[in-house]
Amino acid sequence: MTKVTEKLELFEVFVRSKRGLDHKHVGSLHAEDHEQALEYARDCYTRRSEGVSIWVVKSNDICSSQEDDADCFYDPSDDKPYRHATYYVLPDPVNNM
Amino acid sequence: MTPEEQNFMRKIENEEKIEPKDWMPEEYRKNLIRQISQHAHSEVIGMQPEGNWITRAPSLRRKAVLLSKVQDEAGHGLYLYSACETLGISRSEMIEQLQTGKAKYSSIFNYPTLTWADVGAIGWLVDGAAIVNQVSLQRTSYGPYSRGMIRICKEESFHQRQGYEAMLALAKGSPDQKAMAQDALNRFYWPALMMFGPHDSESAHSQKSMEWKIKRETNDDLRQKFVDQTVKQIEVLGLEHPDKNIKWNEERGHYDSSDLNWDEFWSVIAGNGHCNRQRIEHHVAAHDEGEWVRDAITAYNEKKRVKKAQNAA
Numbered sequence: 001m002t003k004v005t006e007k008l009e010l011f012e013v014f015v016r017s018k019r020g021l022d023h024k025h026v027g028s029l030h031a032e033d034h035e036q037a038l039e040y041a042r043d044c045y046t047r048r049s050e051g052v053s054i055w056v057v058k059s060n061d062i063c064s065s066q067e068d069d070a071d072c073f074y075d076p077s078d079d080k081p082y083r084h085a086t087y088y089v090l091p092d093p094v095n096n097m
Numbered sequence: 098m099t100p101e102e103q104n105f106m107r108k109i110e111n112e113e114k115i116e117p118k119d120w121m122p123e124e125y126r127k128n129l130i131r132q133i134s135q136h137a138h139s140e141v142i143g144m145q146p147e148g149n150w151i152t153r154a155p156s157l158r159r160k161a162v163l164l165s166k167v168q169d170e171a172g173h174g175l176y177l178y179s180a181c182e183t184l185g186i187s188r189s190e191m192i193e194q195l196q197t198g199k200a201k202y203s204s205i206f207n208y209p210t211l212t213w214a215d216v217g218a219i220g221w222l223v224d225g226a227a228i229v230n231q232v233s234l235q236r237t238s239y240g241p242y243s244r245g246m247i248r249i250c251k252e253e254s255f256h257q258r259q260g261y262e263a264m265l266a267l268a269k270g271s272p273d274q275k276a277m278a279q280d281a282l283n284r285f286y287w288p289a290l291m292m293f294g295p296h297d298s299e300s301a302h303s304q305k306s307m308e309w310k311i312k313r314e315t316n317d318d319l320r321q322k323f324v325d326q327t328v329k330q331i332e333v334l335g336l337e338h339p340d341k342n343i344k345w346n347e348e349r350g351h352y353d354s355s356d357l358n359w360d361e362f363w364s365v366i367a368g369n370g371h372c373n374r375q376r377i378e379h380h381v382a383a384h385d386e387g388e389w390v391r392d393a394i395t396a397y398n399e400k401k402r403v404k405k406a407q408n409a410a
């Protein structure tokens with residue numbers, strides 16, 4: 001059996017459902033290049049006007065933080081409670097500020 | 098328990114999803130690969146019994162609708178294969194397992210579609226049963242599977258409604274058409290109930306799957322939901338219920354029904370259904386016949402790569 005899908009590159013697909021909203025990850029697919037990935041993405045992920053714009057990104061090009069290291073990775077922010085609005089106690093009459 | 102296992106179980110208990118790069122028990126991974134790939138294969142093989150009728154659907158509208166539905170199923174196959182690939186198995190490995198019989202697909206697709214009414218019955222009952230299962234799986238613990246299910250559920254409702262509408266047209270038509278609808282209902286009702294799998298007491302994978310929240314409801318509970326919702330639908334069609342023992346049970350708040358023919362269930366799983374061999378042969382043939390297309394794509398791309406390199410030089 002030819003293993004073409006193995007030679008094909010994996011792409012992640014992001015769709016913007018409406019102008020003004022973010023592109024959102026919707027899934028992945030195999031394609032030969034960006035152009036083909038865009039066409040496949042249109043056929044697979046926007047058959048019912050789910051989007052006005054599509055991004056395709058090679059999965060290999062995505063650099064991601066390791067979730068298992070989440071604790072130490074985000075550590076530096078954890079001791080700064082004053083970054084949250086709720087940290088500041090204001091008098092009731094003005095508290096919806 | 099190792100710290101990794103503890104961390105994993107804590108996520109499961111807190112209803113947090115497990116994501117591809119997280120540590121997971123080998124058995125969890127294996128269980129998921131088995132279930133998701135089986136699900137993907139079902140979407141793909143499921144195109145055959147209906148595809149059989151695309152050119153013979155009774156009107157242009159019905160042809161267009163059926164074509165769209167079958168196209169959706171191909172998409173569902175893709176979503177699920179992609180979800181499964183995140184677990185470290187390749188697409189071609191999965192396809193090989195399907196073609197060699199190592200991986201299963203839903204037995205329902207080994208039943209033949211003899212008449213146009215069968216296509217209506219499949220949309221209504223088979224997609225209907227699949228929806229009950231898939232709605233429940235939207236809450237499965239593996240993130241990519243859960244997201245795939247949410248996407249699929251959005252598309253499925255049209256499948257069931259177009260099938261019911263086709264049945265309605267026949268049931269309200271001539272006596273012959275009504276008889277055809279009744280016959281399709283009689284044949285597809287029981288296999289549709291079997292789609293939920295064996296009784297929980299007989300199900301090899303059920304317990305662990307429930308513990309790990311891969312499955313969220315038991316086979317029998319899901320089947321009961323389907324039995325309950327279908328009674329009214331049969332009534333509205335004006336057809337006779339295939340189960341003579343169907344009876345409302347006030348105390349349980351559910352319908353009581355006959356037990357299924359489990360010998361038939363196990364026999365079809367073992368490969369002795371009407372169409373088991375044909376389905377796989379067709380899949381292999383379609384895959385082989387498509388080889389030149391895949392080769393052409395690869396050759397074209399190679400050519401482009403060379404050209405690009407020359408231009409750059």
Ligand SMILES: [Fe+2]
Nearest residue numbers: 140169170173
């Ligand atoms: Fe589907």
Ligand SMILES: [Fe+2]
Nearest residue numbers: 170224253256
């Ligand atoms: Fe469907």
